[in-house]
Amino acid sequence: MTAPQVEIQLIAAIVAAACALPGAFLVLRRMTLISDAISHAMLLGIVVGFFLTQDLNSPLLILGATLTGLLTALLVELLHRTGLVREDAAIGLVFPALFSIGVILISRYAGSVHLDTDVVLLGELAFAPFDRVVIAGWNIGPKGLYAGGVILLINAALITLFYKELKLATFDPGLAAALGFSPVAIHYGLMGITSLTAVGAFDSVGAILTVALFIAPAAAAYLLTDDLARMLFLSVGLGVAAALSGYWLAYLLDASIAGSMATMAGVIFGLAWCFAPERGLVAAARRRVRQRWEFAQRMLAIHLLHHERQPGGEPELQMEHLWQELRWDRKFATRVVSLAEGRGLVTQQNGRLELTDRGRLLAQESLLA
Template identity: 60%
Template sequence: MGPSAEIQLIAVVVAVACALPGVFLVLQRMAMMSDAISHAILPGIVVAFFLTGDLGSPLLILGAAVTGLLTVALVELLRKTGLLGEDAAIGIVFPALFSVGVLLIARYAGDIHLDIDAVLLGELAFAPFNRFTIGGMDLGPNALVVMGVILALNVLLLTLFYKELKIVTFDAPLAAALGFAPGVVVYGLMGMVSVTAVGAFDAVGSILVVALMVAPPAAAWLWTERLSVMIGLSAAFGVASALGGYQVAHALDASIAGSMAGMAGVIFVVSFLAAPGQGLVPQFLRRRAQREAFGCTMLIIHLLHHEGLENAAEECSVRHLEDDLRWEHAFASVAVRTAVGEGLVQRDGDALALTRGGRAEAHRRLVVT
């Protein structure tokens, strides 16, 4: 397998591994915890690195996961005092922890390979050079092995605790009443987020972790109301961001992580515009259809009321709609056009008359069901 295929494979594995916990973060309104955790794990990585002296050590993941949970606990502690909102608590805790990490690196680790650029931005292009070997046997890039294990772990946890996650996400009080301990489930989820974030950081950087955890699930949410479908779609969108992002980065010779985040954004924007029900374009079309139907109904009922009366000639005219009923010109034209188009009204110059079908339809719509 060439380096380019390996990079794409790593990107795909990272994307799916991030999308799985991301779905629950988005649904539980805790998306910004991914931002907080992915930054706050820095001091955990640094301290674990000081202890082991090895950037590839699994202890780094452990250290980072502990810091991630510490972040969650600190935010919760601050919020519980009632002195700060949750947003302010997050906004204070993670920059402080990140600062500690930067300070530790600057003071004690200036000469080693652990720079903040890599943590924040990642460089996927270098990932294939760092090999994972056991007894001289090359098992693939380090990042691929690590993220593969994390992905497997996420899939396993999701399968085992699907029911628990689902009920805690959608009805935490019910979950508590049934004895599911929502707190434990949420901390478990945060543990998943921390481990995934730290596994991904040296491949793709913490910002891409946020992009892949939040954007694909949010985009998927616009397309579906079913949790299982949302999870599948999120993973698919993640994979598409990974592969599409790689192509763009390759073409521009630019940051792979950055263009993957950009591609995730493109997928979100497309969903924001086009998703049925939630997208802007379907919303616009629906409004227009409602407006047409409403105008048409108003018009045929108006005509029905005045049909055959002595002032019918005056009442049943286009000009009358605007001048006396005070309909806006645009609305009046839409109503007339729709009614004529549906064969309910016949237009003769300025005069309007119900057709036979239009009369029946007007009677039908008058009946309040």
């Protein structure tokens, strides 16, 4: 690997980790689409900031873009509060309008300077190593690395510090308010770091793909664990995995790095969706099959319990009877009986079935439940 390759991967991993942290809370709070809106709308903030400062690296520009993100969240909330449109529609109204103004400003007035919708929207990670921080003549590394690193640190610090508050306000905002933790402050705090992260990520991965890094790793982690702290760590891990694998996919195809990272984030979610140990599609299918056999064995035990003391019930205890009485086909019945035998629920002698004590217990339990 060449030095720029290492640097690109490092930047990608750091940005992905920085996005995954607020992303986990966005997923749990059902606010992921606000992050979509913020990522789009901050284009306007970047453009206006650029016109004012003429410098894409100016801290003022970062501040302006972050405030635009917060403004977006505020506008969505205000519009929703009027009661005239639902929240989803409010999101769908606000960000296209702000984004459109940004695009028009760029095409009208910034045609000659280095500010391009594509760069803001799509990002260009491949150029990141060329934009370097030079202090007193010393070249100390690419700018993207420092920007991403600072944002990652801020996110990690704030989420560690306010972990308890975020957890409470996410799970039960009513209780948070009743206990004196302002859910509104927590909401806008989260929106603030979401905006800051989106702004920081825009020139490496671009606005729309930031959304993939906010959502996909967190959603995958949500399927893999039942513990909030673990979910946060997993989100970060999966985000980094998406960034690194995305880089190599882009390398193979000679295609957009940011796009490949988003694609890999989607693939990772897809894998979690299929193979998550408890909630995955495969696990669910296997559980259904197991339940079917388990249920059949219970049916068998109940059937036998029902008939074993019944006068004239003797014929019902024959294997032969099962597929009439329980409407099982021969193969199914044989399999159920052999499973039940294996578990020591029934014994079989010359086609006559008898419940063991364990089987009787199971049948009685099943009837009680």
